[in-house]
Amino acid sequence: MENPVAIDLLDFLNASPTAFHAVDEAKKRLRSAGYTQLSERDDWKLEAGKKYYFTRNHSTIVxxxxxxxxxxxxxIFIIGAHTDSPCLKLKPITKVTKGGYLEVGVQPYGGGLWHTWFDRDLTIAGRVIIREKKDGSESYSHRLIRIEEPIxxxxxxxxxxxxxVNEGFKVNxxxxxxxxxxxxxxxxxxKLTTGNGFTGTGLGDGKKIEGNTKTNEKHHPLLLQLISAQLGCxxxxxxxxxxQAxxxxxxxxxxxxxxFIFSGRLDNLCMSFCSLKALIDSTSSESSLQEETGVRMVALFDHEEVGSDSAQGAGSPVTLDALSRxxxxxxxxTKLLPKAIQNSYLVSADMAHALHPNYMDKHEENHQPKLHGGLVIKHNANQRYATNAVTAFLFREIAAKHNLPVQDFVIxxxxxxxxxxxxxxxSGxxxxxxxxxxxxxxxxSIREMCAVDDVKHSYEHFVAFFQEFSHLDAKLAVDV
Structure with missing residues (x-):
């Protein structure tokens, strides 16, 4: 029998080619579950027993x-993950013409395995700012785009x-x-380059699109017409x-x-999905929040792959702002915010390295996470991971209560x-x-893999965390 959690993950992955689309899909699921959207530009009036969300830059969602x-x-009990993955992002000026070819200028984002991007059927997706005119006035809109066909x-x-090349391929x-x-x-x-109209495979039904005669020096007119045809502008x-590609x-x-699940962007949309689904399902019934003394939260950040230093990254004040508000x-x-922070707990959920059968020596002998083995608790004495004995114990204890497998990893x-x-x-x-x-x-890689069982294990572990952490935490005293 197919695992329904894994099948739902596939739907989430296939709807989320970019961080913008991942946030959009998350918004749809939250709205369907009765969550109310907030704006960081407005004052908040919150009520106990209610459910909320907000976005920042449409690439981070809390x-x-x-x-x-x-x-x-x-x-406030948080599961944090990230919406971005290594990819090739289009440059501000994408127009490249070489040797009789029209190419698209891209720049690497994050630490990708770039050799895996060769000989793949690629398209583009992301967001576009377009000008709109209505009743004689001009406005601008933020639109998501995804061209389905390989272009x-x-x-x-x-x-x-x-x-x-087989002795070692170094990608420039x-x-x-x-x-x-x-x-x-x-x-x-x-006559694509003159903008006189064309019929292209990227336009779905082959409909002729009338192009604008104005020359754009930054991008190939073909690329702009593919985008405009998709958006209807x-x-x-x-x-x-x-x-991005x-x-x-x-x-x-x-x-x-x-x-197995074969997919792009498992790092880290798998954790984004499992945490989001766990939050929604652990708050779905009318009685689910009746005895809850805390706040259950999921924070999905952009820009983790490049260090999180942005207005919408984990290094920004977005988490502290949310806790404060x-x-x-x-x-x-105002004295209650420091108290709330000390009563709070974060599960930082980011994909882990499973033991590779062809590279056994790359893992420490006593710490070899296996597929099907459940969530991996990551440790590092030099604080590249924030786990300590107390935080690991609390998370592991929840797993033990529900007979869920847990593994440990150190590099x-x-x-x-x-x-x-x-x-x-x-630290922040x-x-x-x-x-x-x-x-x-x-x-x-452009194409990653994980185990179906581990998706289910992760989801169930996160659900148990939301449902039981406040009760478990009350039993442990450390700084007394």
């Missing part, structure tokens, strides 16, 4: 449910022209990664965009025994350790933190 017995100063590709060089991120959009000969024949109505292959359940909505006493002492949002929030906010993640292979 959702929370206030317990019926919550009072200012009580804890470009990064071809590899034939082995006959690089006989040493400036010269090797520009995707091919079209040939200039074909573009000339179809004129090319000249496009004011700006933030787009995306693989067109869908996320699937696969493997000989259907035990929630606390002040129930009391004007080999002779290797450098990566990091995530956990230490950033722990002062909140107790445990770093965890679902084990996966092919991390930062």
């Amino acid at each position: 959702a929370f449910a206030v317990g019926k017995k919550y009072v200012a100063g009580n804890g 470009m590709r990064i071809p590899t060089l034939a082995i006959h022209l690089d006989r040493e 991120k400036q010269t090797h990664l520009a995707p091919v959009l079209a040939t200039s000969v074909k573009a000339e024949l179809d 004129e090319p000249d109505d496009i004011c700006d965009f933030e787009l 995306c693989d067109t292959q869908k996320s699937i359940v696969a493997g000989a025994l259907k035990e 929630i606390t002040s909505s129930f009391s004007s006493d 080999r002492s002779d290797m450098l350790c990566g990091s995530t949002i956990g230490p950033i929030l722990a 906010v002062g909140i107790r933190t445990v770093d965890v993640g679902t084990p996966q292979l092919s991390m930062h």
